Amino acid sequence: MLVAVAGFGLFAWQARKIRANILVGRDRDMSGNVSERLSKTLLVAFGQQKMFKRLTPAFLHLIVYVGFIVINVEVIEIMIDGLFGTHRVLSFLGPLYSLLVGANEILGALVIVAVVAFWWRRNVGVVRRFTGPELRMWPKLDANIILYVEVILMVALYTMNSADLKLHQLEGVELPGAYPISSLLTGLLPANVAVLHGLERLGWWAHIVGILLFLNYLPSSKHFHIIMAFPNVYYSRLVPQGQFSNVDSITHEVKAMMDPSYQVPPPATNPDGSVAAPTPFGAKDVDDLAWTTLLNSYSCTECGRCTAVCPANITGKLLSPRKIIMDTRDRVEEKYNAPLIFQPNLYGTEAKHAETEVLSKENHTLLRGYVTPEELWACTTCNACVEACPVNINPLESIIEMRRFLVLEESAAPNSLNVMFSNIENNGAPWAFSPSDRFNWADELFVAEKA
Amino acid sequence: MAEQTATRQITVPLMADLAAKGEEPEILFWVGCAGAFDDRYKRVTRAFVRILEHVGVKYAVLGMEETCTGDPAKRAGNEFLFQMQAMQNITTFEGYGVKKIVTACPHCFNTIKNEYPALGGNYEVIHHSTFLQQLINEGRVGMAGGGEFKGQRITFHDSCYLGRSNNIYEAPRDVLAALDADLVEMKRSKANGLCCGAGGAQMWKEPEPGKKDINVERTEEALAALDGNAAALASLNGVESGNAGATPAPRNGQQSSIIAVSCPFCMTMMSDGVKNKERENNVQVFDIAELIATAEGLG
Ligand code: SF4
Numbered sequence: 001m002l003v004a005v006a007g008f009g010l011f012a013w014q015a016r017k018i019r020a021n022i023l024v025g026r027d028r029d030m031s032g033n034v035s036e037r038l039s040k041t042l043l044v045a046f047g048q049q050k051m052f053k054r055l056t057p058a059f060l061h062l063i064v065y066v067g068f069i070v071i072n073v074e075v076i077e078i079m080i081d082g083l084f085g086t087h088r089v090l091s092f093l094g095p096l097y098s099l100l101v102g103a104n105e106i107l108g109a110l111v112i113v114a115v116v117a118f119w120w121r122r123n124v125g126v127v128r129r130f131t132g133p134e135l136r137m138w139p140k141l142d143a144n145i146i147l148y149v150e151v152i153l154m155v156a157l158y159t160m161n162s163a164d165l166k167l168h169q170l171e172g173v174e175l176p177g178a179y180p181i182s183s184l185l186t187g188l189l190p191a192n193v194a195v196l197h198g199l200e201r202l203g204w205w206a207h208i209v210g211i212l213l214f215l216n217y218l219p220s221s222k223h224f225h226i227i228m229a230f231p232n233v234y235y236s237r238l239v240p241q242g243q244f245s246n247v248d249s250i251t252h253e254v255k256a257m258m259d260p261s262y263q264v265p266p267p268a269t270n271p272d273g274s275v276a277a278p279t280p281f282g283a284k285d286v287d288d289l290a291w292t293t294l295l296n297s298y299s300c301t302e303c304g305r306c307t308a309v310c311p312a313n314i315t316g317k318l319l320s321p322r323k324i325i326m327d328t329r330d331r332v333e334e335k336y337n338a339p340l341i342f343q344p345n346l347y348g349t350e351a352k353h354a355e356t357e358v359l360s361k362e363n364h365t366l367l368r369g370y371v372t373p374e375e376l377w378a379c380t381t382c383n384a385c386v387e388a389c390p391v392n393i394n395p396l397e398s399i400i401e402m403r404r405f406l407v408l409e410e411s412a413a414p415n416s417l418n419v420m421f422s423n424i425e426n427n428g429a430p431w432a433f434s435p436s437d438r439f440n441w442a443d444e445l446f447v448a449e450k451a
Numbered sequence: 452m453a454e455q456t457a458t459r460q461i462t463v464p465l466m467a468d469l470a471a472k473g474e475e476p477e478i479l480f481w482v483g484c485a486g487a488f489d490d491r492y493k494r495v496t497r498a499f500v501r502i503l504e505h506v507g508v509k510y511a512v513l514g515m516e517e518t519c520t521g522d523p524a525k526r527a528g529n530e531f532l533f534q535m536q537a538m539q540n541i542t543t544f545e546g547y548g549v550k551k552i553v554t555a556c557p558h559c560f561n562t563i564k565n566e567y568p569a570l571g572g573n574y575e576v577i578h579h580s581t582f583l584q585q586l587i588n589e590g591r592v593g594m595a596g597g598g599e600f601k602g603q604r605i606t607f608h609d610s611c612y613l614g615r616s617n618n619i620y621e622a623p624r625d626v627l628a629a630l631d632a633d634l635v636e637m638k639r640s641k642a643n644g645l646c647c648g649a650g651g652a653q654m655w656k657e658p659e660p661g662k663k664d665i666n667v668e669r670t671e672e673a674l675a676a677l678d679g680n681a682a683a684l685a686s687l688n689g690v691e692s693g694n695a696g697a698t699p700a701p702r703n704g705q706q707s708s709i710i711a712v713s714c715p716f717c718m719t720m721m722s723d724g725v726k727n728k729e730r731e732n733n734v735q736v737f738d739i740a741e742l743i744a745t746a747e748g749l750g
């Protein structure tokens with residue numbers, strides 16, 4: 001009981017801090033379109049639609065996902081048993097209970113197989129997307145911890161079930177439920193009632209404590225996606241991927257330039273009535289990003305599907321869309337609330353600033369402190385990362401926001417792009433052609449006439 | 452192929468002239484900067500106008516009144532310049548009461564269709580691949596059955612701003628199907644297509660340091676598909692199992708074949724890639740409008 005309260009309480013406390021972190025982002029109205037959003041959530045989050053672009057991991061992941069959901073029913077039972085001192089309280093379900101427990105046992109075994117395959121792909125087979133500078137240190141360890149914990153939880157489940165089964169066998173009583181795997185394991189256990197009892201309790205405690213610890217581990221981990229994927233997909237963009245956001249303050253400015261009678265809306269005010277400081281164009285730090293982008297960063301599974309399809313990354317450029325998302329989460333936790341286990345992943349510090357340079361929390365901003373202009377300028381805005389992400393994260397949006405800051409606030413575009421800008425301004429085309437030649441293509445144009 | 456009797460010179464109608472006569476065209480053909488200035492893409496503009504003339508659609512262009520949509524500025528982060536351009540174009544459109552716009556540039560298409568509405572410009576915007584698809588479906592072009600390209604191996608390179616950005620995958624393929632050619636797909640195609648490397652204002656700058664240029668990677672993939680070369684495909688970095696289609700039947704790399712595109716920047720990037728791989732002798736890059744105009748014998 002106490003354990004449960006502590007476990008859930010701690011999680012609630014962590015969840016509140018994360019909510020606060022996400023809300024430092026800029027406002028963006030995501031209300032409306034409820035049915036479209038719900039069906040998207042159903043397909044992409046519950047239905048794992050986008051996972052099936054790659055079949056092998058999709059199946060492995062599906063096993064763990066279904067296993068997780070079904071085994072959670074047993075976890076509910078374990079909790080109730082623990083709180084009320086009952087034993088296998090759901091066994092009144094009869095054949096349904098057998099089905100449930102039996103399915104659990106088989107799924108548990110499949111989960112172990114899948115986890116071993118995952119571990120292999122990650123550590124031995126080395127799928128390219130599990131490499132890269134952002135997957136060193138904590139993120140790499142984190143990925144493996146999750147796999148180990150999953151195995152421990154499954155082993156605990158089998159320990160509990162097989163000990164319980166053997167106890168009942170020794171007593172000559174039938175244990176409700178079906179145990180296709182545990183019944184194979186009973187032979188391994190000693191025929192001592194006290195030891196069996198201890199083992200059963202050990203498995204039980206390991207499972208319940210393990211789950212509660214794991215729950216509280218989530219906020220420090222990429223495994224948080226098992227919760228955050230759902231709101232994240234719900235709040236994902238519904239417009240065509242090619243449609244970039246509009247900057248309203250610039251619209252007012254441009255309209256006022258073109259039409260002097262245009263009424264610019266009054267600037268935003270603070271709660272005390274004073275005029276609020278204008279928000280910068282684009283993003284320099286995490287609080288300049290939309291709250292949905294911060295929600296994105298908490299949903300990222302660090303799977304690297306985005307980076308694996310990024311044309312810039314494939315051809316050896318520094319840009320990795322996954323890194324930008326991971327940087328965003330690290331930065332928001334560095335600047336605001338940190339979870340229980342936190343260590344910003346300052347991989348490749350060398351690439352960002354001189355080692356001698358001491359950066360305070362204030363000027364260690366997302367742009368430059370974590371993400372370099374070199375990464376940002378390598379993006380072709382191709383949307384491959386957006387398309388690939390199984391939980392509908394949009395790395396491109398942050399890239400554009402940071403480019404806006406570089407160009408509009410710092411005038412720090414690469415020189416060739418400044419040339420392009422002035423060509424558009426002066427000639428109405430990105431190249432240095434004379435506008436008066438614009439219609440020359442139509443000269444001396446013939447078409448064959450048909451009989 | 453229909454019999455040619457004569458050629459006729461085209462006087463491309465200007466919006467301003469039509470307005471002076473109190474007339475309204477059915478469509479405004481938005482040429483775009485590349486279509487107007489880039490020597491290679493000017494040929495696509497001309498081919499498309501031939502098709503318009505051939506089918507007798509009432510169209511007009513803006514001529515010198517056209518100015519950049521602002522797409523490259525926006526993707527590069529210069530929102531201010533983008534909006535200046537957008538407002539200027541919207542003012543022009545509104546002045547002529549434009550309703551329907553057709554363009555051969557996916558970037559112009561995406562920008563006018565998706566980003567102008569927030570600034571007050573609402574139009575029906577159609578990419579030329581969809582427009583050509585409609586003409587073919589209506590039986591107005593493609594009756595000649597391809598002739599010229601029968602059996603030629605063609606692979607289509609998806610433009611990001613047409614494909615992923617706007618979910619247009621089938622229209623250009625339907626257009627190519629009218630050619631009766633041997634169409635093959637690259638490993639990464641449609642939603643999984645690989646960018647040519649020009650988008651997001653990359654067209655106007657040098658790439659960041661890396662191992663390879665993106666257009667070379669993509670051209671290698673296109674050549675591997677055209678040659679049916681499985682080994683070459685396997686060596687490409689980004690092709691992971693699960694997103695790969697079948698490998699086309701292998702064939703002699705010396706037979707001539709075509710990379711079809713539907714975007715001026717893809718055109719530049721893929722053409723440069725073919726040069727880089729020294730395959731200009733037998734691989735050509737064409738826009739889908741050029742292929743249709745040639746198949747129709749429009750000169
Ligand atoms: S949009 Fe940019 S970051 Fe995303 S895959 Fe394309 S090039 Fe990479």
Ligand code: SF4
Pocket residue numbers: 299300301302303304305306307321322325388389390391392393395
């Ligand atoms: S952004 Fe999406 S695709 Fe990229 S690593 Fe995170 S979850 Fe995977």
